[in-house]
Amino acid sequence: MARPPGPLLLLLLPLRFLLHLAGAAGRPCGPAGLPRDTVLGRLGANITLTCQDEEPANGSVLWQVEKQGAAGQLAEGNMLLLRQLRYEDSGHYSCSVGSHLLRSLRLLVAEPPETPQVSCYRRSHDKDVLCEWPQQKKPSPGTRAMLWVRRRFVAENATEQRCRYFSKARKFLCRLKVPPGTDDTKSLVVSTCVSNSAGGSAGKDKIITLSSVLRPDPPVNVTVQALEKAPQRLRVNWSYPPSWDPRFYWLRFQVRYRPEPSPTFMEVRPRLLARPLSLASLSPAPCPLLQVDQVMTTWLDIRDAWRGTRHVVQVRAKDEFGHGTWSEWSQEAVGTPWTDPWELTSEMEPFSSQVPTEDGTYGVTLSPRLFEEDDANGAGGSVMESSTHPVASPYAFLVTGGSLLLGIALFVGIVVRYRQMWWTSGQETTKPEGEGQHMLVPLSLPPPTLSDTPLLSHPAPSAPGVLHTTQADYSSSGQ
Known part of the structure; x- marks a missing residue:
């Protein structure tokens, strides 16, 4: 009787299952198999084509090429050297002696593809998902780009999509059909592969959701x-x-x-x-x-x-x-x-x-x-010319004018005020002669000196401005 699996084995089984699902989306991404008598040449490199191992002794070897529907004669000799290959050099090369065909080769000029750096986006909620990646160089003829999409952690076959290359935009583009009712929050795994006769390159798997790629x-x-x-x-x-x-x-x-x-x-x-x-x-x-x-x-x-x-x-x-x-x-x-x-x-x-x-x-x-300003002819018109000086604001003029007027008024008020103060102080210190002054009348007079003059005499006319006091007036003063 077999023993039940231990706790460690029970934990490893789900992990192995998930790893299996993760690897199920992967697809072989290698160079396409080259058929027989096909020679691969790299772009920009030199290559030598050989007709036979030993050069025929009964005649000279002649090379001919047929590419893009046109044929032409190249050179003579058992070996043919081609320098700095271009994509246009791809074609069928044959060597012969006279009318006897010795060998026919197919030259394929290609370059290993670039590793795709895929990015996906969706233009609206009801549109398909577009995945693309740029190319630094033009891909070799016969390059094939594929994309696979599957739901994450789900055991199902991946959906395969063929991608197209757009020369003007210099990028590959793939369109993913989104079934109606698909949950926008479910994770999807996107895998890419680009291959040609010179090799293959697989991009890193990308995990997306329909809502996260909305752009x-x-x-x-x-x-x-x-x-x-x-x-x-x-x-x-x-x-x-x-x-x-x-x-x-x-x-x-x-x-x-x-x-x-x-x-x-x-x-x-x-x-x-x-x-x-x-x-x-x-x-x-x-x-x-x-x-x-x-x-x-x-x-x-x-x-x-x-x-x-x-x-x-x-x-x-x-x-x-x-x-x-x-x-x-x-x-x-x-x-x-x-x-x-x-x-x-x-x-x-x-x-x-x-x-x-x-x-x-x-x-x-x-x-x-x-x-x-009035025009020079006095016609009542005005001349409007562009000034190279900045035009000020009317509010700036109002503020400046008001401030100037207020300053002038304040200065005038101060001057008037101080002038009145100076005039008043001058009056108090220097008054005009005779104004505000009174004659002092003595309260008592010195006794008159005794003389031979009679006591009573007729008054004589007095000089103007002289005050004479008689004895009677003095006596009537109460003293």
Whole structure:
């Protein structure tokens, strides 16, 4: 009676089964068998064809070649040397003496194929999976590329697909049919093999899911339009790619843009400027790609465009649920923000005079009508010429003028105030003669000296400005 398998053997059996399934998808990938009398020559190498082991003594050997339906005579001799082989040198070579055929050989010029580096993608949920890999050189004639797909960890036969080479794109392309109802999250194993007469090369197995290889085509019909009376805004519109049906699944989009003088996509942060500067002085340092928030609509307003400057805009798309990868960027579209027809734009040096406005945008330029001058003939017209100097903002003029007027008024007020103070202090220190002064009347007079003058006498006329006091007045004063 046989003993039951031990615990270690029970663990190894599932592992061996999985390894068997993993190797089931592999296919022999070697050079195709060469038929008899076929000689293989490598591209760019030299090769010598021999007619017989010993050179015939009864005549000279003549070589002929037949390739691409045309025949020609080459040279004489038992051996034929061909230098720097090309693909066009492939054909049938024969040697003969007179009319007697001695030997016929087939020369095949080929080069071992490159190892495939496969990548797979799916344009939408209802499309087949496309797998491709690039080629550095043109493959040899007769090169065969195959692809096998099977479900991972499932014992079933792999699906075989033949791949085609596209010379313009210089890549092999394979199409995988996806049965309806296939689970997008199930893993698939993709195997590739490229072979020809010179050898074979197998690519590394790739594990994919239908959701992970989802990669939409880039958006189409991208347009850029200016918005009236908005010198720093652009409206970008685009359409879904034809390969994606928006009735069942949506896409999310990203937009990137740059001013045309800039060679790369950069981020521009508007800032308040004290004076007009040129675009050259405002050129920001390169930074990571500027891409706006993801949107589900097919339009977007750019709010920080550079005034009077052409912008390059591109859009890319991704599945609304975030499955797969982003598409390639769309073709470039260009547009210029709206410009006031009355504004004069400098042709010698672009500028960007930016100040904040009510709607949150930046950049208002003064109308050139403020600089109009009467024409030399007096016809009442105006001459409008492009100025090489930046045009200032009306708000800058208002702020500057208001500040100037306020400064003048403050200076005049200070002068008037100090003048009044100086005048008042002068009055207090130096008053005019006679103003504010009074004659001092003595309270008592010295007693008169006794003389022979009579006490009572007729008053004599007094001189003007002299005050005379009589005895009667003195007595009546109460003293």
